[in-house]
Amino acid sequence: MNIADLSANVESARELRDYCSIAGTATSRLGRVPGVSSLDLLVEAIRNAVDDAGLKASDIDGVICRGPDESYSHHQMVAERLGINASFSTTLTNGGASQILAIAIATMAIRFGLAKTIVCGFGRDTWSRTHATEEARVRNETRPASQRPREFGPEYGYFGATAAHALGATRHMHLYGTTRNDFGAIATAFREHALRNPDAQIKKPLSMEDYYAGRMIVAPFGMFDCSLRSDAAGAVIVTRSDRARDMRRPPVLIKGFGTHNNTRGWFNDDNMVVTAARQSGEAAYRMAGLGPSDVDTAQIYDCFTYMVLTQLEDYGFCKKGEGGAFVSSGALRLGGALPCNTSGGQLSEAHAEGMLQIVEGVRQMRHLYPAERQVKNAEIALISGHGGNQVCHSTLILGKA
Amino acid sequence: MSEVKQKPVPRPAPESAPYWAAARERRLSLPKCEDCEGNWFPPSRTCPHCLSARVTFADVSGRGKVYSFVTFHRVYHPGFEGDVPYVVALIELEEGPRLLSNVIGVAPEDVRCEMPVEVVFEDVGEATIPKFRPRAA
Numbered sequence: 001m002n003i004a005d006l007s008a009n010v011e012s013a014r015e016l017r018d019y020c021s022i023a024g025t026a027t028s029r030l031g032r033v034p035g036v037s038s039l040d041l042l043v044e045a046i047r048n049a050v051d052d053a054g055l056k057a058s059d060i061d062g063v064i065c066r067g068p069d070e071s072y073s074h075h076q077m078v079a080e081r082l083g084i085n086a087s088f089s090t091t092l093t094n095g096g097a098s099q100i101l102a103i104a105i106a107t108m109a110i111r112f113g114l115a116k117t118i119v120c121g122f123g124r125d126t127w128s129r130t131h132a133t134e135e136a137r138v139r140n141e142t143r144p145a146s147q148r149p150r151e152f153g154p155e156y157g158y159f160g161a162t163a164a165h166a167l168g169a170t171r172h173m174h175l176y177g178t179t180r181n182d183f184g185a186i187a188t189a190f191r192e193h194a195l196r197n198p199d200a201q202i203k204k205p206l207s208m209e210d211y212y213a214g215r216m217i218v219a220p221f222g223m224f225d226c227s228l229r230s231d232a233a234g235a236v237i238v239t240r241s242d243r244a245r246d247m248r249r250p251p252v253l254i255k256g257f258g259t260h261n262n263t264r265g266w267f268n269d270d271n272m273v274v275t276a277a278r279q280s281g282e283a284a285y286r287m288a289g290l291g292p293s294d295v296d297t298a299q300i301y302d303c304f305t306y307m308v309l310t311q312l313e314d315y316g317f318c319k320k321g322e323g324g325a326f327v328s329s330g331a332l333r334l335g336g337a338l339p340c341n342t343s344g345g346q347l348s349e350a351h352a353e354g355m356l357q358i359v360e361g362v363r364q365m366r367h368l369y370p371a372e373r374q375v376k377n378a379e380i381a382l383i384s385g386h387g388g389n390q391v392c393h394s395t396l397i398l399g400k401a
Numbered sequence: 402m403s404e405v406k407q408k409p410v411p412r413p414a415p416e417s418a419p420y421w422a423a424a425r426e427r428r429l430s431l432p433k434c435e436d437c438e439g440n441w442f443p444p445s446r447t448c449p450h451c452l453s454a455r456v457t458f459a460d461v462s463g464r465g466k467v468y469s470f471v472t473f474h475r476v477y478h479p480g481f482e483g484d485v486p487y488v489v490a491l492i493e494l495e496e497g498p499r500l501l502s503n504v505i506g507v508a509p510e511d512v513r514c515e516m517p518v519e520v521v522f523e524d525v526g527e528a529t530i531p532k533f534r535p536r537a538a
Contacts, residue, residue: 218474
């Protein structure tokens with residue numbers, strides 16, 4: 001691509017800056033919600049989000065969601081249960097990077113007239129599914145059997161996302177001297193935030209001693225390095241910014257977004273220590289006309305502690321290799337230099353594949369929280385989404401209106 | 402019960418059958434492009450370097466180093482109940498491609514990134530799977 005092409009792209013990206021806002025947001029019940037399907041959890045979150053915006057279902061003309069792994073045309077079922085006829089609708093399958101991607105696609109669809117008001121959301125019933133039977137609990141496997149690897153893994157006793165991400169953690173520790181102390185700083189900071197969040201799945205404090213006492217799962221990860229199994233859903237309503245101004249809540253501006261996928265794979269190149277957050281973040285910063293020093297709070301996809309550390313580096317909040325010192329400085333705590341995952345994150349609030357990070361980013365930009373949960377004077381929030389076999393990434397930058 | 406506790410054996414996709422057939426003969430053999438001579442892993446029928454469809458398999462040295470590794474403490478499959486803690490590593494072969502395997506013949510706490518390793522073959526039921534052990538640098 002030559003320079004002229006690139007500047008044309010930057011121009012059209014800038015046109016999207018602030019064009020749309022998030023007019024409503026909500027979650028379902030979080031944590032352990034037995035007897036409710038992932039579909040109904042999502043419907044619950046969407047119903048709450050529509051109400052939050054002061055709208056009716058008939059005001060919605062677009063639906064973008066990520067379905068549970070086993071479902072076909074999930075958006076169809078969601079819209080049917082909500083009585084919505086959608087002029088624009090689709091289901092995404094980019095794993096944990098899908099939720100921000102949904103907002104990016106919604107913004108573009110609205111900009112080009114395909115729909116006016118689009119709901120984006122994701123729900124899962126992972127706690128219920130992994131605790132339904134003893135076998136499910138032991139295997140702790142959320143992927144349907146037909147989609148699990150058949151070779152180059154299981155014969156070596158290699159299973160699950162924990163091991164995949166732990167390989168990245170080991171390599172980072174080797175290259176940069178990162179330690180489990182640094183991972184513990186992340187886990188304990190987010191737990192402290194969860195304790196201020198009455199909806200959080202986990203209510204118990206977590207000290208560094210507790211962190212080290214947690215049983216090892218796949219070293220270097222112990223149980224407190226791993227995100228929760230949750231029944232949880234969240235949703236947001238995206239609409240044109242001038243429309244959003246007349247709705248019930250303070251609108252939150254969509255200032256920028258970006259995506260990147262290191263499709264050559266997690267095992268190749270430097271992908272497990274320099275993630276796709278780097279390129280995805282650069283694109284989002286470009287659209288927003290902002291840089292890392294403008295960000296007041298970060299809501300980072302925390303499937304595992306290490307992933308927070310590397311993404312903070314990749315987003316430019318500190319240099320590559322200095323993530324350990326950065327997180328151990330206390331920067332991530334409310335009141336710190338970059339309050340991060342202020343609702344507790346997937347490590348301590350609940351895990352809805354990045355959806356709750358978006359909800360929390362919106363809420364921080366509304367400034368309706370009590371002082372103990374609010375990031376003081378926050379005007380810009382950066383949110384990350386990560387998934388798709390560890391290499392797919394998306395970034396959202398929100399701003400106070 | 403012994404039925405349940407057997408380790409999983411590879412169930413090869415058609416494009417990786419030559420890899421497993423070679424392993425059965427105690428050879429480590431990777432896809433190689435006849436046009437650009439590039440190699441890669443896991444096996445596929447188009448060269449990811451130049452998109453040529455002229456793909457063959459060629460034996461590699463079996464020498465490499467540990468790129469990264471993890472130690473399983475949790476039992477995810479009953480077949481590995483007696484094995485924990487065991488090491489799963491990403492091995493970077495001298496020829497370039499990286500592949501997952503176990504590092505054996507060394508205590509988990511003594512495994513390191515960049516540790517030189519060489520292939521050994523282990524029979525598991527009807528299959529033979531490549532594993533790696535430390536070697537002198």
